[in-house]
Amino acid sequence: MPLLAALHERFKEERPFEGLSIAACLHITAETAMLVRLLRAGGAAVSLAASNPLSTQDDIAAALAVNHGIEVFARAGVDRKGYYRHIELALAQAPDGPHLVIDDGGDLVNTLHTRAASLLPNVLGGCESTTTGVIRLRRMAAEGALAFPVIAANDTATKRMVDNTCGTGQSAIDGILRATNTLLAGKTVVVAGFGASGRGVAEYARGFGAQVIVTEVDPVRALDASLRGFRVLPMARAAPLGEVFVTATGSVDVITADHLAVMRDGAILANAGHFDVEIDVRALAGLAVAVHRDVRPHVDAYDLGDGRTLLLLAEGRVVNLVAAEGHPPEVMDLAFGVEALALAWLAAATSGSTGDKLPAGVHEVPAGIDAEAAALVLAATGTSIDTLTAAQLAYRESWRIGS
Amino acid sequence: MSADQPPYLVADLSLAAFGRKEIQLAEHEMPGLMAVRAEYAPSQPLRGARITGSLHMTVQTAVLIETLTALGAQVRWASCNIFSTQDHAAAAVAVGPDGTPDDPKGIPVFAWKGESLEEYWHCAELALTWPGTDGPNMILDDGGDATLFVHKGAEYEKAGGVPSPSADDPEEWVIILDRLRNSLADHPGKWTRAAASIQGVTEETTTGVHRLYEMYRAGTLLFPAINVNDSVTKSKFDNKYGCRHSLIDGIKRGTDVLIGGKVAVVCGYGDVGKGCAESLRGQGARVIVTEIDPICALQAAMDGYQVATLEDVVESADIFITATGNRDVITAGHMNRMKHQAIVGNIGHFDNEIDMAGLAKLPGVRRLTIKPQVDEWNFADGRGIIVLSEGRLLNLGNATGHPSFVMSNSFTNQVIAQVELFTKNTEYPIGVHTLPKHLDEKVARLHLDALGVRLTQLTKEQADYIGVTVDGPYKPEHYRY
Numbered sequence: 001m002p003l004l005a006a007l008h009e010r011f012k013e014e015r016p017f018e019g020l021s022i023a024a025c026l027h028i029t030a031e032t033a034m035l036v037r038l039l040r041a042g043g044a045a046v047s048l049a050a051s052n053p054l055s056t057q058d059d060i061a062a063a064l065a066v067n068h069g070i071e072v073f074a075r076a077g078v079d080r081k082g083y084y085r086h087i088e089l090a091l092a093q094a095p096d097g098p099h100l101v102i103d104d105g106g107d108l109v110n111t112l113h114t115r116a117a118s119l120l121p122n123v124l125g126g127c128e129s130t131t132t133g134v135i136r137l138r139r140m141a142a143e144g145a146l147a148f149p150v151i152a153a154n155d156t157a158t159k160r161m162v163d164n165t166c167g168t169g170q171s172a173i174d175g176i177l178r179a180t181n182t183l184l185a186g187k188t189v190v191v192a193g194f195g196a197s198g199r200g201v202a203e204y205a206r207g208f209g210a211q212v213i214v215t216e217v218d219p220v221r222a223l224d225a226s227l228r229g230f231r232v233l234p235m236a237r238a239a240p241l242g243e244v245f246v247t248a249t250g251s252v253d254v255i256t257a258d259h260l261a262v263m264r265d266g267a268i269l270a271n272a273g274h275f276d277v278e279i280d281v282r283a284l285a286g287l288a289v290a291v292h293r294d295v296r297p298h299v300d301a302y303d304l305g306d307g308r309t310l311l312l313l314a315e316g317r318v319v320n321l322v323a324a325e326g327h328p329p330e331v332m333d334l335a336f337g338v339e340a341l342a343l344a345w346l347a348a349a350t351s352g353s354t355g356d357k358l359p360a361g362v363h364e365v366p367a368g369i370d371a372e373a374a375a376l377v378l379a380a381t382g383t384s385i386d387t388l389t390a391a392q393l394a395y396r397e398s399w400r401i402g403s
Numbered sequence: 404m405s406a407d408q409p410p411y412l413v414a415d416l417s418l419a420a421f422g423r424k425e426i427q428l429a430e431h432e433m434p435g436l437m438a439v440r441a442e443y444a445p446s447q448p449l450r451g452a453r454i455t456g457s458l459h460m461t462v463q464t465a466v467l468i469e470t471l472t473a474l475g476a477q478v479r480w481a482s483c484n485i486f487s488t489q490d491h492a493a494a495a496v497a498v499g500p501d502g503t504p505d506d507p508k509g510i511p512v513f514a515w516k517g518e519s520l521e522e523y524w525h526c527a528e529l530a531l532t533w534p535g536t537d538g539p540n541m542i543l544d545d546g547g548d549a550t551l552f553v554h555k556g557a558e559y560e561k562a563g564g565v566p567s568p569s570a571d572d573p574e575e576w577v578i579i580l581d582r583l584r585n586s587l588a589d590h591p592g593k594w595t596r597a598a599a600s601i602q603g604v605t606e607e608t609t610t611g612v613h614r615l616y617e618m619y620r621a622g623t624l625l626f627p628a629i630n631v632n633d634s635v636t637k638s639k640f641d642n643k644y645g646c647r648h649s650l651i652d653g654i655k656r657g658t659d660v661l662i663g664g665k666v667a668v669v670c671g672y673g674d675v676g677k678g679c680a681e682s683l684r685g686q687g688a689r690v691i692v693t694e695i696d697p698i699c700a701l702q703a704a705m706d707g708y709q710v711a712t713l714e715d716v717v718e719s720a721d722i723f724i725t726a727t728g729n730r731d732v733i734t735a736g737h738m739n740r741m742k743h744q745a746i747v748g749n750i751g752h753f754d755n756e757i758d759m760a761g762l763a764k765l766p767g768v769r770r771l772t773i774k775p776q777v778d779e780w781n782f783a784d785g786r787g788i789i790v791l792s793e794g795r796l797l798n799l800g801n802a803t804g805h806p807s808f809v810m811s812n813s814f815t816n817q818v819i820a821q822v823e824l825f826t827k828n829t830e831y832p833i834g835v836h837t838l839p840k841h842l843d844e845k846v847a848r849l850h851l852d853a854l855g856v857r858l859t860q861l862t863k864e865q866a867d868y869i870g871v872t873v874d875g876p877y878k879p880e881h882y883r884y
Binding site: 185186208210212223226227229230231 | 664666
């Protein structure tokens with residue numbers, strides 16, 4: 001993780017989080033551990049809860065607690081109640097609550113505004129890591145419910161490119177392969193959603209030799225998929241064709257009882273979106289006469305009683321984290337690097353040292369942070385790029401010069 | 404020279420200067436042919452060869468022709484397709500590198516773009532007619548038309564006459580029979596003598612090879628043949644990489660349609676179909692493959708293509724390409740069901756993959772020519788479809804065929820095959836032969852430098868370990884690349 005390593009050196013010098021406490025709600029993985037260590041190197045006291053009940057890697061959680069003095073509240077396979085209790089515990093670690101928060105899906109910010117509202121006055125701001133969380137935060141902000149500024153760390157060009165398209169694309173396929181060991185070549189793969197993540201899943205599935213069908217609600221994205229050579233169909237028409245289904249919409253009820261009812265025997269259902277609401281798992285259970293859990297690890301076989309069996313991966317939760325190892329380190333390096341730079345900028349902005357305080361609401365990652373992160377990664381990987389010459393700069397900035 | 408023996412027949416000699424410039428550009432992109440010239444010209448292995456060529460008269464073919472002459476051959480040439488001649492290339496070959504349009508010094512070439520079928524077979528006969536001799540002693544064929552003409556001539560001479568065509572015979576067959584009938588009357592025994600003098604034919608393409616094997620099995624093949632098509636450096640390169648390049652080129656020059664987002668049907672997933680499907684997908688089309696062979700169909704499926712029958716998709720697809728080498732693949736009934744403005748084209752050798760005659764016979768159908776080689780066929784209900792190159796191979800009719808580099812591979816095979824057959828004739832009995840693998844490998848080797856390829860050399864130990872010699876051949880005959 002060359003970017004986090006480079007930032008580690010810088011933050012050790014600059015101490016951007018001196019005296020601040022940070023509560024984070026993230027998938028407990030080795031990459032997250034690197035981010036937490038970076039924040040501590042920058043002077044922060046960090047507490048950490050899991051952002052998904054199934055994604056916690058217990059060995060990582062233990063190492064963070066034992067070796068690095070991080071307050072970690074996470075255990076793989078915890079139930080819903082325990083999951084939220086862990087978040088509340090993470091928020092309660094600093095005496096007056098955290099100064100900064102890092103969220104991944106919006107559960108921590110949500111808990112903070114509902115069950116731990118007494119801590120809100122102390123919070124200076126935060127970062128949100130995923131599309132799903134940003135959508136929730138914008139709804140909160142629109143209702144005037146968001147009490148502090150949050151930077152949508154998800155919404156940068158590098159994050160969309162590297163994290164969503166490359167990271168989710170690769171690891172969702174990885175999860176499906178590890179769980180099922182199915183050959184993708186020749187299979188019909190239905191990808192729901194052609195956003196940055198769905199596009200990655202679709203392109204990589206095609207790279208494996210699958211025939212890919214895309215479903216979309218957005219005409220621009222649907223046109224993009226079509227022009228890239230994907231077949232675009234409504235889910236109702238794709239459902240009887242697909243052999244593998246991957247949801248990547250950030251929405252709810254993408255694959256419903258009606259779709260499940262017409263699927264082929266042996267169809268594989270996987271979700272690459274953040275929450276487990278894209279595939280209607282309850283409807284699937286309702287249709288089934290029997291459910292055989294863990295026929296392979298993370299594969300549940302739903303026997304529909306008419307000779308058909310549907311295979312649900314990871315209980316409909318995010319398959320790339322549950323059945324595989326999440327994004328590879330290179331992806332998380334860039335995503336977390338941008339997040340750490342944004343958080344450092346936020347710490348300075350909200351403490352008033354860069355002038356005006358940031359108002360409550362959802363904010364873009366400041367211009368320049370994206371480029372800075374990309375440049376650090378390029379430098380670390382030994383990739384050189386060109387620099388605009390003075391003449392080129394002048395040309396670009398003047399409206400007087402034409403051909 | 405009598406009136407029916409003109410020295411050449413081309414569209415316009417004044418195009419020669421432009422043709423010569425393009426030939427010089429092509430020479431740079433045809434490193435194999437140029438290397439063969441450098442290697443063999445001093446020993447003149449084709450001295451005494453009278454080669455009749457029947458092969459698309461393009462700029463690349465000009466480089467082939469001038470390679471054959473550089474090796475000592477005399478050459479007469481016709482195109483093997485009525486639309487595929489590049490008139491500037493034909494002019495440059497007729498004028499020759501040392502001539503001028505007023506004083507042409509090139510070779511006798513009989514070809515222009517847009518020949519009628521009568522003109523086409525007249526050109527073929529002119530190329531096969533060598534004044535003052537018994538005819539050619541070598542044929543370089545593409546599709547087998549020159550070979551067919553000699554064989555049919557000899558057959559009818561032996562039978563004592565040319566049969567009358569039946570009512571069901573295609574127009575082209577009637578024309579061939581008429582021409583042979585006149586020839587038998589004017590020059591009795593001409594084709595029997597030619598067949599006897601011909602030492603062999605080197606055949607360029609799948610279709611012609613298919614004909615040769617049929618004739619051999621029927622016991623009617625009169626001279627040995629080398630199947631150049633099945634050299635790896637021909638079929639894989641020309642069929643796959645060449646068609647991958649020129650199919651898209653032809654569709655775009657013909658229609659300028661955006662391929663991204665379109666549904667394209669490729670009929671046939673052999674080497675040509677594989678290249679076509681890949682390039683259409685590369686441009687963003689969704690490609691559907693039709694196949695009759697379960698192996699090729701499974702290959703297409705594993706490569707991620709939908710495999711369907713034409714019946715299932717004929718009403719919904721935007722672009723239809725035939726690449727089967729078979730007949731009646733797209734019927735008039737199919738075309739009558741296609742979407743308005745669907746594009747139909749053929750990249751197989753002959754024009755029988757798409758039933759153009761049946762299309763013309765549909766009730767109420769009207770043909771509107773948009774531009775040369777692009778016709779809109781309008782149906783009675785107001786729909787219309789676009790047919791490229793009248794159902795003949797569109798990569799040559801609408802574009803310029805395979806690029807020079809690809810043709811350098813197949814033509815280097817051609818030259819080496821001509822040298823083999825002409826100089827080692829006794830080693831090749833009547834039958835259909837392929838080039839030995841070491842020559843196939845040689846053709847590839849001659850093209851590596853131009854691409855900056857650095858080849859790894861086997862050690863003696865490594866060569867022994869896999870049971871080959873350090874200098875090849877590296878693969879067994881049955882290896883499928």
